[in-house]
Structures are given as C-alpha cells and as structure tokens.
Amino acid sequence: MNYDALLVLSFGGPEGPDDVRPFLENVTRGRGVPPERLDAVAEHYLHFGGVSPINRLNREIIAAVEAEFALTGVDLPVYFGNRNWHPMVEDTVAGMRDDGVRNALVFPTSAWGGYSGCRQYHEDIARARAAVGEGAPQLTKLRQYYDHPLLVDAFADAITAALHRLPADKRAGARVVFTAHSVPVSADAAAGPPSAGGHLYSRQVAEAARLCAAAAGVAEHDLVWQSRSGPPQIPWLEPDICDHLETLADSGVEAVVVCPVGFVSDHLEVIWDLDTEAVEKAAELGMAFERAGTPGDDPRFATLVRTLVQERTSGVAAARLGSEPAFGTTVDGSPCNPGCCEPPVRRRPA
Ligand SMILES: CC1=C(CCC(=O)O)c2cc3nc(cc4[nH]c(cc5[nH]c(cc1n2)c(C)c5CCC(=O)O)c(CCC(=O)O)c4C)C(CCC(=O)O)=C3C
Numbered sequence: 630m631n632y633d634a635l636l637v638l639s640f641g642g643p644e645g646p647d648d649v650r651p652f653l654e655n656v657t658r659g660r661g662v663p664p665e666r667l668d669a670v671a672e673h674y675l676h677f678g679g680v681s682p683i684n685r686l687n688r689e690i691i692a693a694v695e696a697e698f699a700l701t702g703v704d705l706p707v708y709f710g711n712r713n714w715h716p717m718v719e720d721t722v723a724g725m726r727d728d729g730v731r732n733a734l735v736f737p738t739s740a741w742g743g744y745s746g747c748r749q750y751h752e753d754i755a756r757a758r759a760a761v762g763e764g765a766p767q768l769t770k771l772r773q774y775y776d777h778p779l780l781v782d783a784f785a786d787a788i789t790a791a792l793h794r795l796p797a798d799k800r801a802g803a804r805v806v807f808t809a810h811s812v813p814v815s816a817d818a819a820a821g822p823p824s825a826g827g828h829l830y831s832r833q834v835a836e837a838a839r840l841c842a843a844a845a846g847v848a849e850h851d852l853v854w855q856s857r858s859g860p861p862q863i864p865w866l867e868p869d870i871c872d873h874l875e876t877l878a879d880s881g882v883e884a885v886v887v888c889p890v891g892f893v894s895d896h897l898e899v900i901w902d903l904d905t906e907a908v909e910k911a912a913e914l915g916m917a918f919e920r921a922g923t924p925g926d927d928p929r930f931a932t933l934v935r936t937l938v939q940e941r942t943s944g945v946a947a948a949r950l951g952s953e954p955a956f957g958t959t960v961d962g963s964p965c966n967p968g969c970c971e972p973p974v975r976r977r978p979a
C-alpha cells in the first residue's frame with residue numbers, strides 16, 4: 630500500500646488557564662461526569678498553571694519520529710491532531726487535504742483496545758473526515774500495540790531504574806504496582822469483539838503488566854487502576870491505586886515502584902494522580918515510593934512507531950509478545966469488528 634503521511638492522533642490537553650474549562654467540556658460532553666469531579670479535575674490542571682504537558686510531549690514524540698523516519702528512509706510527513714484540544718484533528722485533516730495528502734496512516738497515542746482506548750479514536754477519524762468532506766484523505770489507523778517488544782522493554786528498563794532509586798535496604802522487599810486508567814466495568818465488558826469474550830482492555834493491560842514485570846525480572850507484581858471519574862454508584866475497574874497502597878501498607882510492604890503501564894507519556898493523570906496524590910498517600914503510610922517513567926521519551930518509542938508503520942508499508946512482521954488479540958487497524962474510522970467496543974449507553978437528558 631502506498632501511504633503519503635502519518636497522523637499522530639492524541640487526546641489533547643489545555644495550554645493555559647483559560648483553556649481548562651472549554652477543554653474539560655470537550656472531554657466530558659454528554660458523558661455523565663459529575664460536576665464536582667469536573668471542578669476537582671479543573672483544580673488539578675490549574676495547579677500546573679492550566680498547562681497539561683501532553684501537547685508538548687506529543688510534539689517531542691513527533692520530532693523523534695521525524696528524526697527516526699529521516700534516518701531510516703521512511704518518506705512520510707508527520708501531522709498532529711487531537712480529540713479534545715488544539716490542534717484539533719478536524720483542522721489537521723483539513724490541512725492534510727490542502728497539502729494534497731490522499732492516503733494516510735494514523736498512530737494513536739493509546740496502545741489499547743476498548744471504547745476510550747481504541748473505538749473513540751476511530752470516531753475521531755470519522756468525525757474529522759466528515760468535517761472536511763470532499764477530498765478528505767483516507768485514514769488507516771495502526772493497530773493496538775500493548776505488547777510491542779519495544780514498549781515492554783522501555784517500561785521494563787524504567788521499572789529497573791525506579792527500583793534502583795529506592796533506598797538500598799528497601800529494594801528487595803519493594804512491590805511493583807502497575808496502574809492504568811480505570812474505565813466503567815460495563816465499558817470493559819464491552820471491549821473487543823463479543824465473540825472474544827469482552828474485557829479486552831483489562832486483559833491487554835494485565836498482559837502488558839505481566840510482560841513488563843517479566844522483562845524487568847520482577848517476581849511479584851500487582852495491577853490496579855487510577856483516575857476514576859464516573860458517579861460513585863456506577864462500578865469502575867478497581868482497586869484504586871491509593872486504596873491499594875493502604876492495603877499493601879497493612880500487609881507490611883515498605884516500598885513500592887508504581888509503573889503507569891496504561892500511559893505512553895507523563896501527562897496530567899500521571900503527574901497529578903500518581904506523582905502528587907499517590908506520593909502523598911505513600912508518605913502518609915511511611916512507604917518509600919518511586920514512579921517508573923513512561924516510554925514516550927525513550928528513543929525506542931520512535932522506533933516502535935516506525936515499525937508499526939512498516940508493518941503496513943513493507944510487510945514487516947508484527948512484533949508482538951502477548952497472546953491477547955491486538956485489533957485497531959481499520960480504514961476511515963469503521964469499528965474493528967461488528968459489535969466491538971460499543972459506546973456506552975448514555976442516559977437521555979431529562
Ligand atoms: C482508557 C483511558 C485512557 C488511556 C487511553 C488514551 O490515552 O487515550 C485515557 C487517557 C487520558 N485521559 C485524559 C484526560 C481525561 N480523561 C477524562 C475522563 C475519562 N477518561 C477515560 C478513560 C481513559 N482516558 C474515561 C472512561 C473517562 C470518563 C469520561 C468518558 O467516558 O470519556 C477526563 C475528564 C475529567 C475526569 O473525569 O477525569 C479528562 C480530563 C488524558 C489527558 C491528560 C492531560 O491533559 O494531560 C489522557 C491521555
């Protein structure tokens with residue numbers, strides 16, 4: 630197949646205090662997130678001057694991918710578009726059309742299946758093409774990469790480095806705890822094609838955690854969730870990281886390394902929910918705490934992007950370590966499979 634561009638598609642984040650409210654409105658439109666939760670999350674962003682690191686981190690990833698492409702002879706311009714904040718994907722795809730792009734690949738900054746991790750990115754692709762209308766380029770999303778060996782190696786090295794930052798006498802007894810973004814239990818049950826049994830997101834996260842722990846030579850690890858946002862009466866994946874730190878403290882664990890396996894870079898949910906809240910909780914419990922880095926700024930991440938592209942362009946074999954399926958590759962925003970990762974049923978407005 631001949632492709633003529635790569636679009637890096639991400640979540641987006643505010644770049645100043647005035648962006649915070651409109652950004653959050655874009656994220657939560659029609660999603661039943663309680664207003665108290667929105668106020669709290671707005672405070673988290675304002676704590677950092679209203680600037681999420683996510684756009685800067687994505688621009689750094691794009692610069693690294695451009696350098697990797699130049700070095701390896703991949704002749705594709707790289708574009709950047711977001712779901713929730715500027716540069717909005719609709720505007721980016723319009724610019725791609727104006728530049729004469731006809732047939733582009735799309736790299737999502739989520740490695741996962743599930744509604745939030747995969748299908749919503751397909752929806753973004755379809756919405757952007759519809760907004761552009763005539764002449765919109767064909768857009769083919771790259772696959773879920775939760776088990777890519779370069780992702781696993783980068784996380785594993787980050788875990789090893791974090792273990793070494795712990796006080797030497799605490800290292801041997803330290804527990805490695807993986808976290809990913811919680812989602813409603815119903816959304817996880819609907820993740821993946823129904824014929825494959827659902828729960829694709831939590832299964833992929835659990836497998837990624839196992840692979841990273843094994844690659845780091847870690848014998849025992851836990852998997853927990855973070856950044857829950859729905860109303861309390863709706864069940865989300867549990868336990869939460871902070872509750873889990875209490876459980877570990879009660880059972881005598883004195884040190885933890887927390888690895889945010891569910892995120893490719895240190896965006897706000899990592900620097901607030903882990904580096905601020907979980908750090909405070911650990912201090913309160915008298916536990917030593919180190920947070921493993923994310924792979925986005927590891928040189929291997931740009932190579933990962935290039936090899937995913939080459940799976941499509943040059944028939945390079947898929948580099949995969951896991952046994953859970955990896956879907957995600959479809960054209961122009963169609964779902965991966967019939968009934969796959971159906972959007973949650975929303976309450977009708979009163
Ligand atoms: C699975 C998953 C990923 C990983 C896959 C991927 O990377 O895409 C992810 C990433 C991210 N989530 C992010 C931010 C937010 N997520 C929210 C809300 C929600 N996330 C959900 C799930 C996920 N989210 C869900 C089920 C909701 C409930 C509302 C809904 O059903 O959509 C809200 C609303 C406020 C709140 O309630 O927290 C915000 C502000 C940022 C950017 C951070 C920055 O600015 O640096 C990133 C990378």
Ligand SMILES: [Fe+2]
Nearest residue numbers: 745810856898
């Ligand atoms: Fe989120």
